[in-house]
Amino acid sequence: MTLNYIWIGFFLVALIVALAKLLFMGDTQVFTDIINATFSSARTGFEVSIGLTGVLALWLGIMRIGEQGGVINAFARIAAPVFGKLFPEIPKNHPVIGRMFMNFSANLLGLDNAATPIGLNVMKELQELNTQKDTASNSMIMFMVINASGLTLIPVTILMYRAQLGAVAPADVFIPILLATLVSTLTAITLVAVRQKIQLWNRAILIPFGAILAFVAGMISLFLTMDREVVAAYATTAANILLLLVICGFIVAGMRKKINVYDAFIDGAKDGFKTAIKIIPYLIAILVAIGVFRASGAMDYLIDGIKAAIALLELDTAWVDALPTMLMKPLSGSGARGMMVDAMRTYGADSLAGRLSCIVQGTTDTTFYVVVLYFGAVSIKKIRYVLSYSLIADLAGIIAAVFLAYIFFG
Numbered sequence: 001m002t003l004n005y006i007w008i009g010f011f012l013v014a015l016i017v018a019l020a021k022l023l024f025m026g027d028t029q030v031f032t033d034i035i036n037a038t039f040s041s042a043r044t045g046f047e048v049s050i051g052l053t054g055v056l057a058l059w060l061g062i063m064r065i066g067e068q069g070g071v072i073n074a075f076a077r078i079a080a081p082v083f084g085k086l087f088p089e090i091p092k093n094h095p096v097i098g099r100m101f102m103n104f105s106a107n108l109l110g111l112d113n114a115a116t117p118i119g120l121n122v123m124k125e126l127q128e129l130n131t132q133k134d135t136a137s138n139s140m141i142m143f144m145v146i147n148a149s150g151l152t153l154i155p156v157t158i159l160m161y162r163a164q165l166g167a168v169a170p171a172d173v174f175i176p177i178l179l180a181t182l183v184s185t186l187t188a189i190t191l192v193a194v195r196q197k198i199q200l201w202n203r204a205i206l207i208p209f210g211a212i213l214a215f216v217a218g219m220i221s222l223f224l225t226m227d228r229e230v231v232a233a234y235a236t237t238a239a240n241i242l243l244l245l246v247i248c249g250f251i252v253a254g255m256r257k258k259i260n261v262y263d264a265f266i267d268g269a270k271d272g273f274k275t276a277i278k279i280i281p282y283l284i285a286i287l288v289a290i291g292v293f294r295a296s297g298a299m300d301y302l303i304d305g306i307k308a309a310i311a312l313l314e315l316d317t318a319w320v321d322a323l324p325t326m327l328m329k330p331l332s333g334s335g336a337r338g339m340m341v342d343a344m345r346t347y348g349a350d351s352l353a354g355r356l357s358c359i360v361q362g363t364t365d366t367t368f369y370v371v372v373l374y375f376g377a378v379s380i381k382k383i384r385y386v387l388s389y390s391l392i393a394d395l396a397g398i399i400a401a402v403f404l405a406y407i408f409f410g
Contacts, residue, residue: 079101120374363397
């Protein structure tokens with residue numbers, strides 16, 4: 001699958017829906033909405049890219065200090081047993097393994113500002129190892145699918161929104177989110193491992209994964225004993241402390257190696273600026289396509305069609321009110337967040353739909369955005385099965401979210 005077909009598909013569907021509205025409903029406003037969406041989405045794409053520039057410059061500068069200070073190589077040695085199995089194409093103890101370790105750790109802790117620039121740096125390193133420069137390698141695919149699955153341990157932002165919108169216990173969705181996102185991530189890893197003939201049933205993988213599951217269980221037990229109203233505050237504080245420790249730790253490591261820390265930071269920051277500029281066209285392209293798709297009304301028709309099908313089957317439809325968040329999540333992070341807030345305002349923060357929207361929001365990542373952002377940074381056009389497997393993992397996470405919502409709150 002190529003990004004070319006995905007991009008064209010959004011526009012064709014939008015055009016078909018707009019023409020149908022014109023012919024059967026006499027709706028001419030839809031064309032104005034679509035054109036307005038192209039301009040606003042293009043502006044958003046540029047603003048997002050510019051917003052990333054500072055973050056990329058900061059973290060790639062810090063990463064350069066860590067690289068020259070030996071921290072990245074240390075992470076590579078720690079992660080080598082597991083990553084050597086999941087990414088067999090990467091040479092043993094290659095520095096990119098350390099960067100992957102940091103990227104996954106940052107995602108796990110919900111540190112998006114750190115995870116994205118580190119992830120882009122990982123893709124740059126993987127592209128250097130890639131023998132087909134326009135086609136995604138197996139290592140890129142595994143890395144991307146894990147990222148798109150959205151594994152997050154502490155969904156700080158979601159808990160904050162629930163508190164602001166009057167939830168009695170803002171953190172009551174924490175455990176369902178954690179379980180649902182685990183389903184999504186494990187599905188993603190399993191799918192790619194089967195496709196790439198990676199053997200998962202070995203000690204090098206099972207032991208670390210077992211340790212992660214034990215850690216997650218411990219976190220769940222800890223949060224259950226705490227006052228749920230302060231969980232979000234503790235999580236935010238812990239995340240900020242961790243970020244500061246990472247920055248200071250890298251600087252201290254650089255000083256111990258007696259490198260010029262300032263010059264190392266500037267060199268890395270320059271690369272961050274170049275990367276931010278490079279991804280602008282890719283982000284504008286996909287955000288405009290998604291904006292046109294939404295403005296045409298195609299998303300509304302899709303949601304209404306699913307609602308009608310569920311009602312026709314005489315199944316419980318209480319969860320259907322969270323559908324907008326489910327369908328928007330792979331397309332737009334801000335759009336899905338808006339849908340989540342709207343569901344809580346409309347049905348109540350403690351309603352099934354309100355809680356389910358929050359669970360879905362924390363279960364997966366913005367798949368299309370992540371795929372375009374990461375592959376666009378290294379000019380990959382043939383993404384192979386990345387998108388299809390990522391969306392399957394998203395679907396598994398969403399199905400798990402629905403079941404967990406009924407189990408916990410139904």
